[in-house]
Amino acid sequence: MAKPADRPQSRYARDAGLLLGQLVRRARIERKMTVAELAERAGLSRGLVQRIEKGDPGCAIGAVFEAAAIVGVRLFDAGQPMLAGAIDANRTILALMPRSVRAARIEARDDF
Amino acid sequence: MAKPADRPQSRYARDAGLLLGQLVRRARIERKMTVAELAERAGLSRGLVQRIEKGDPGCAIGAVFEAAAIVGVRLFDAGQPMLAGAIDANRTILALMPRSVRAARIEARDDF
């Protein structure tokens, strides 16, 4: 299995990470917030915030989302109530879905 | 500074992570894909995929995005070309923005 470090990433995943980092940086600057300030508020180190803004795929998703939340970047283009609603809806749907999948070999789509 | 493990997380960040995990699980099942299959295709271990689907905030964002991409879940409601465009646009905007931010002074005002 590939080491976490040099993990091959699809273009989409890489781009999504990069974009998210950019959005955080933009939002932070627009709010005239210092990297150090954002780090402090998010409970992260300054270095980590810098890596987040660079789109480093190794950052913990919790850290990234927290930083994003603090500067007001909305994930899924939705506010908190909407997220809660979606979570609830999904819980119901997931309950209705098969709990385990019997390999019906669908062919891969790696090309995106 | 808080240890990465018990890092306090805002409701929004936590919900976003949970929702993302749910969506991955849903999409995986809908595609009749096994956890092991998804893990293999994403280059991750089975255990990690399970944590991703549970919304564990400690997972590397690269791993999460990769799994999400493979099952077709998109954080940003846009395809890859659009992401690339957004990244480019942001690069321009960021270039036009101040490169460092003057900390908002929280000086005590005792003059009134």
Place this chain on the structure above:
DNA sequence: AATAGATGATCCATTAATAGCGCATATTCA
């Protein structure tokens, strides 16, 4: 131009994340 401050990068110690098992349970399908 001078200066205070922000950013970016590097290094190290600590700690957590991950892979890779194995095992029990749950679940799908014949």
Place this chain on the structure above:
DNA sequence: TGAATATGCGCTATTAATGGATCATCTATT
């Protein structure tokens, strides 16, 4: 129901992520 297999979870060794410090450079403001 029985058989196959997917899932869930715990364990350990290894590896990477993180925090914290320092330093050099860049930038904004006076």
